[in-house]
Amino acid sequence: MDSPDSAAEPPVDDLQSVFHLHETRRDGDRVLFYGQSLVPERMLVREVWEPFREAGYEVQVSTTRNNREDVVVARPVTNGIDGVPWKNLGLFLATVVSTLLVGALTWYYIPLSDVLANPLLVLRAWPFTAAVLGVLATHELGHYALGRYHGVDVSLPYVIPFIFPFGTLGAVIRMRGQMPDRKTLFDIGVAGPLAGLAATIVVTAVGLTLPPIEVPPWALQGSGQVIVFNNPPLLNLLAGLLGEPTEYADPTVAVNPVIIGGWVGMFFTVLNLLPVGQLDGGHVLRAMLGESQERVAALVPAGLFGLAAYLHYGLGYALNESVGLWAFWGLLSAVIAFKGPADPIDDSPLDTPRVLVGIATFALGALCFLLVPIEVMAV
Template sequence: MGSTDPPADGPSLERLSGVFRVYEARRDGDRLVYYGEPRVPRERLLEAAWPLFREHGYEVQLTTETGEYVLVAEPADNSIDGIPWTNVVLFVLTVISTLYAGAAWYHIDAVADPLAVLRAWPFAAAVLGVLLTHELGHYVMTRYHGVDATLPYFIPMPSLIGTMGAVIRMKGQMPDREALFDIGVAGPLAGLVATVVVTAIGLSLRPEEVPMRMVNSPNTIQVEFGYPPLLELIAWIVGEPTSYGPGKAVNPVVIGGWVGMFITFLNLIPVGQLDGGHIVRAMLGEQQERVAALVPVALFGLAAYVFYVENVSNASVLWVFWGLLATYVAYVGPANPIDEEGLDPARKAVGVLTFVLGVLCFTPVPIEIIA
């Protein structure tokens, strides 16, 4: 049995005594370890202990070791130590993959002239700019609320847009529902601002000329994007069309704006630890689970509608995939804040507005591939 004297840089036993009876306290490397017995339920224990450890610069979690309850505190360090090579390498790979994806939209033969893909930089800049702005919105709020989080990880993917998006990983405890809301809502709102700008710029650029050999070829695969109401609204405001006759297509930068809207809608699905799940968890508390239980049902229903009514099989597969993913995410559950005090009316209003904007980014058939 170790000492009952706490480490010098940890909270005193007296301050913990009301919620956790400590019978051993020691330092384990850079961690502080307190063995003991909870005197209150887990939620109340963390609500009381978390700010005490944060005063000393630690993140604390309650766990068990060999049947014993243990408060394990690790240094809360939000600083970036050295060059984040994983983030840098993934970003560079995503730049390359989006350039190659953009080459198809600019009708560039990347096999014959690999360096010609650099001409697709407006498309790559549009897609990456929207994604980066979205993730930086989250990251800035994690820094503001003192939540430990990584820099964005971009995900390269050979596809029509060259990426599967980007994510940040939150490693620290969520202090309260205000922090959960701010972090969750900042990404979609920041990303939407970038999306609107990118879309307006793309619509103002000249349309892309489609070579007639491709228009007339029986082997050409036609890709049709379903434009959500927000994109149509922006086009109406700037006075530009969203479709052209044979031989012309919207400038590929517009596709970057479409990507931003599609990703915004997907992230706002109110389940688990998606942005929408964070927002609803912060607004409704534990009642969020009732909403999350309905989400997979709605997505499977949407898949059936698209398949049987719209008669678009590839879009139906897309919604089935997201229905399965939502089922898993709902099972994993949302991020749970330590302090469950409710939100102020202003934040609730922002939350409702965010979901309204998310609906404007929705279209039942986002993309249709016609062979």
């Protein structure tokens, strides 16, 4: 793909076949065409997208403030990294620090006083950090690789630092370009979950075979309650195949924290595969079903709110267990669904092999789902 500096002149003749052009302006590296569209907006974009793309431009349509003119905005597209991605690197390093700190304090039971006296003690948690960031980065790099392969303008991953319990809120990429067709939308959408699941399986298997860690006596003295992260079916399946335990009767022994990296990968896979809006599941299902995906997306928030209500009123779980979690995602999925899915330029149906891969991806995601991911138990 041409860079902005080498982009050809926009193909005005192709635009004028479907657009009555009044004026052309330049705004930095963008070219703005003012006039009236002779066809509906989606048809306009579909007609001019390919010639503009070949010339090195992405096109979008908007209107002026008084709604009297249509504006076609042509922006040069680059398929490379422009300079050093300082923001990506800064967030990554911050997340390395946050996951090391949270891992040391929470999962390796290093006292805060010891960490304050010797901050280098957090480096003991490097396997936890490598597991969590490895899973999340592999997921996002799956999207990135397929985005670059298809010539879609995507950013490098942004990893988000946080606090308890994992030291991160996950990772995201930005897709600035439009999707040319359902095939591209599907490939980019499905690549993240499949790559992330592959990394999750490897991390989980490694964690299961590593020796457990000792829980110091001070960690067992507290309020009499602990937060338990229940096992997804996939984790139990892998443990069974390897013949390794996922818990111990002795409270002074805990599983290796690397397994938590696998748990994180499974949990984020479930959330990402919710079939709404711009989530991975939304992309995949939009590519598989076309515009019918929006009818499915409308049911997701209601389903999550219903799940939260069932856990609270039917099974008696407290809000701080998994009730609040599903209620929060019900609200968030409603917002995401309202913003709508990606709309490919060419909405031709997806081929059968990809549809089968999509079904298999959702089936694998179902192996990562559990009704009560987190609960509070007495000790």
